[in-house]
Amino acid sequence: MKSIERITLLGSTGSIGVQTLDIVRRYPDRFRITSLVAHSRWQQLAEQAREFGAESVVIGDTRYYDELKEALRDTSTEVLAGSDAINHVAKSYRSDTVVNALVGYAGLHPTALAIESGKRIALANKETLVVAGDLIMKEARRKGVDILPIDSEHSAIMQCLDGERREAVRNLIITCSGGALRDMAREELANVTPEMALRHPQWSMGAKITIDSSTLVNKGFEVIEARWLFDMAPERIKVVIHPQSIVHSMVEFTDGAIKAQLGSADMHTPISYALLYPERATEPQEDFSILNHPTLSFSEVDHAKYPALGIAYECLERGGTAACVMNGANEVAVAAFLGHKCGYLDIVGAIRYALDNASFVAHPTLADYDASNIEARELARRYLKL
DSSP: OOOOEEEEEESTTSHHHHHHHHHHHHOTTTEEEEEEEESSOHHHHHHHHHHHTOSEEEESSGGGHHHHHHHTTTSOOEEEESHHHHHHHHHOTTOSEEEEOOOGGGGHHHHHHHHHTTOEEEEOOTHHHHHHHHHHHHHHHHHTOOEEEOSHHHHHHHHHHTTSOGGGEEEEEEEEOOOTTTTSOGGGGGGOOHHHHTOOSSOOOOHHHHHHHHHTHHHHHHHHHHHHHTTOOGGGEEEEEOTTOOEEEEEEETTSOEEEEEOOSOTHHHHHHHHHTTSOOSSOSSOOOGGGOOOOOOBOOOTTTOHHHHHHHHHHHHOTTHHHHHHHHHHHHHHHHHTTSSOTTHHHHHHHHHHHHSOOOSSOOHHHHHHHHHHHHHHHHHHHTO
């Protein structure tokens, strides 16, 4: 009989975190939640802590510590707050697996600390590998730590590669829905509002990743993530538009064969695959029939409409801190756009400005990445006049 796997869940109140807890409910004999981390939704975090009997909880925004502490005062759950506490539970001996579903740069240090302590990583925080993929993957190999992707695209690639010889792989093909604005003409993008960009046609996700999907920044980040996760040269990672979001990604082999992983636009599948690997869940979260999807279409990316994708490849070519700068500038610009403080096209404008003006470190340490992240944000704020 398998022992119960203890899980620290970073980002428990977000979309991925909530769906991860769905999987834990389905397999109470396999998983136990030891620590839960959220940014500001303290009421939801308190409810989760009670339901799953968490040993500890962390609220990232320290302003809500007192409310959370009071809400859990009649339990044995330890209540902590702040980024140092998040790092502490990520490194803590009390768990076997860390599910990192934090948003943005905030996920980097917890991942690094979890690897340092030898924990298995189920990774939804793509920024960890976007910013510091070379460093993180080297450290994971050194410590013998598995990093299992939760992104649907990378999970699909992992499934297609399972049992295959890596030298037989010709290309990785990442599919892309095109986001909320895929049917909008390039000339109309200047007038896009946050409300328009948040209407994703297939996936239900958090606000930031939905905006990133509309600009294809998210797809560019997935290319960078795939480069490090699968040790694949950037020129062998392709992106195609696939509006139906049924084929989650593909792998092309040297004999001309192409493997694809298909399924519903439901994140429960890649989450369960990461948590249960090398096993699979015993039943799907929802029934899927290919007969309900008789037409699947694919097309090339319009790089003039989506310049962020090309910028991501450029960052891979430059290496060093380039992708860190892209990520930091994007986080500031997306937040400004969501707050109606800049235009839609200013997101990529801020990224371009930061990359053109930031310092560059070819072989960065974590401290270098921290400094680069700060500089990128300052440059983006300057560009956006915030």
